Amino acid sequence: MRRNRVLSCLLVGFVLMCAVGAQLTTTFYDTSCPALQSIVRRLVLQAIVTETRMAASLLRMHFHDCFVNGCDASLLLDDTATVTGEKTAAPNNNSVRGFDVIDTIKTAVENNCSKTVSCADIVAIAARDSVLFSGGPSWSVLLGRRDATTVNGTAPNFVIPSPVDNLTEIIRKFADVGLSITDVVSLSGGHTIGRARCATFNNRLFDFNSSGSPDPTLESTMLATLQVTCPPSGDNSTLVSLDRRSRDWFDNAYFKNLQSNNGLLLSDQELYSSSNAQTKALVDTYSASPSTFSTDFVNSMIKMGNISPLTGTAGEIRTNCRVVNS
Numbered sequence: 001m002r003r004n005r006v007l008s009c010l011l012v013g014f015v016l017m018c019a020v021g022a023q024l025t026t027t028f029y030d031t032s033c034p035a036l037q038s039i040v041r042r043l044v045l046q047a048i049v050t051e052t053r054m055a056a057s058l059l060r061m062h063f064h065d066c067f068v069n070g071c072d073a074s075l076l077l078d079d080t081a082t083v084t085g086e087k088t089a090a091p092n093n094n095s096v097r098g099f100d101v102i103d104t105i106k107t108a109v110e111n112n113c114s115k116t117v118s119c120a121d122i123v124a125i126a127a128r129d130s131v132l133f134s135g136g137p138s139w140s141v142l143l144g145r146r147d148a149t150t151v152n153g154t155a156p157n158f159v160i161p162s163p164v165d166n167l168t169e170i171i172r173k174f175a176d177v178g179l180s181i182t183d184v185v186s187l188s189g190g191h192t193i194g195r196a197r198c199a200t201f202n203n204r205l206f207d208f209n210s211s212g213s214p215d216p217t218l219e220s221t222m223l224a225t226l227q228v229t230c231p232p233s234g235d236n237s238t239l240v241s242l243d244r245r246s247r248d249w250f251d252n253a254y255f256k257n258l259q260s261n262n263g264l265l266l267s268d269q270e271l272y273s274s275s276n277a278q279t280k281a282l283v284d285t286y287s288a289s290p291s292t293f294s295t296d297f298v299n300s301m302i303k304m305g306n307i308s309p310l311t312g313t314a315g316e317i318r319t320n321c322r323v324v325n326s
């Protein structure tokens with residue numbers, strides 16, 4: 001896996017030769033595409049006005065892109081006759097959405113400044129705008145990522161956290177991409193918006209860990225509701241709000257849910273209910289302090305957006321986000 005590398009040096013004879021890898025900057029497109037931010041913002045708003053949930057979907061797209069070989073828009077590549085990409089891997093198939101919105105934005109950006117802006121950067125800006133339009137915090141997005149020309153279609157199965165992973169596994173997967181326990185908890189707060197299919201949490205509802213009973217940490221009224229919504233023989237793609245208190249509003253209610261055993265995914269509730277005192281304390285902190293949650297979420301989003309970017313002359317600026325340039 002690529003690592004962040006700002007400086008790489010080579011000792012050649014007596015001369016130390018160093019190549020400074022380009023770092024992401026907030027001003028990257030200021031002269032090459034000054035209208036970029038306003039184009040993305042307008043079209044993200046349009047998409048969210050059409051469908052509120054799209055904010056959540058675009059935020060999640062950035063996460064699933066960044067965890068797999070870095071934020072390089074590899075997730076956006078369609079399968080071809082010869083290459084199976086990330087899109088149809090189990091964690092993404094029929095689950096990650098919003099690709100059409102990115103296509104619309106990319107077309108508008110290409111029309112304004114062609115062959116200049118990467119798909120990976122568009123996804124990063126769209127995620128920020130989605131949080132902002134949902135009532136959450138804003139931040140300056142670091143830019144200058146380039147797009148992958150290769151894809152590993154099995155990698156998502158190993159590196160993307162699963163909703164049935166235990167907390168130890170989730171912490172390990174975050175650590176593998178350089179993210180801390182604080183990042184695990186603050187970024188899980190992304191589940192303050194959006195939906196999940198029954199298939200992602202129905203293991204908790206009837207026969208948890210083959211115990212013959214539901215997950216004991218699931219609050220009883222919520223359990224009863226979910227058992228009706230997600231019956232064993234039902235449609236596993238039925239959608240349920242990740243944050244039942246304020247499903248489309250970006251706030252800290254997600255953490256209050258966890259304190260009252262109202263977390264939807266096992267991976268959500270484990271932040272509070274497993275034996276990890278550190279994640280539990282962070283849940284308490286974010287539940288008590290919306291501003292601390294906002295600050296930490298922003299810091300963690302910037303860290304996540306910095307996972308192994310392709311910069312300089314690595315990769316390419318894709319013209320169509322779904323296919324590698326020919």
Ligand code: HEM
Pocket residue numbers: 053055056057058059060063094095096097161162163164170184187188190191193194195196197198200242265267
């Ligand atoms: C901590 C590990 C995580 C796990 C196990 C996890 C798991 C999931 C699952 C299973 C879903 C529902 C998918 C479906 O039913 O199709 C989901 C949705 C979502 N996730 Fe996560 N997630 C995690 C972290 C994150 C992070 C870091 C973010 C972003 C900061 C995020 C943002 C979202 C959003 C916004 C949705 C709703 C998407 C929509 O409605 O289209 N998640 N997540």
Ligand SMILES: *[C@@H]1O[C@H](CO)[C@@H](O)[C@H](O)[C@H]1NC(C)=O
Pocket residue numbers: 088089090093094
């Ligand atoms: C992805 O989902 C589609 C539609 O449900 C299905 O036909 C296809 O087999 C799935 N792909 C993989 C690789 O599981």
Ligand SMILES: *[C@@H]1O[C@H](CO)[C@@H](O)[C@H](O)[C@H]1NC(C)=O
Pocket residue numbers: 035111112113
């Ligand atoms: C790009 O968009 C800006 C702002 O809308 C506009 O002023 C400019 O003329 C556009 N450039 C092109 C080449 O379309």
Ligand SMILES: *[C@@H]1O[C@H](CO)[C@@H](O)[C@H](O)[C@H]1NC(C)=O
Pocket residue numbers: 152153154155158159
């Ligand atoms: C794809 O990713 C997996 C998991 O990270 C890794 O084990 C495998 O070697 C990768 N395959 C290729 C061809 O890089």
Ligand SMILES: *[C@@H]1O[C@H](CO)[C@@H](O)[C@H](O)[C@H]1NC(C)=O
Pocket residue numbers: 166168169
């Ligand atoms: C967490 O899951 C991993 C992988 O399935 C397993 O090896 C480990 O024992 C589990 N840890 C706990 C505390 O349950």
Ligand SMILES: *[C@@H]1O[C@H](CO)[C@@H](O)[C@H](O)[C@H]1NC(C)=O
Pocket residue numbers: 199202203232233234235236
């Ligand atoms: C629904 O999910 C459960 C648990 O994951 C699974 O056992 C069942 O076969 C699924 N049902 C359908 C109709 O896919």
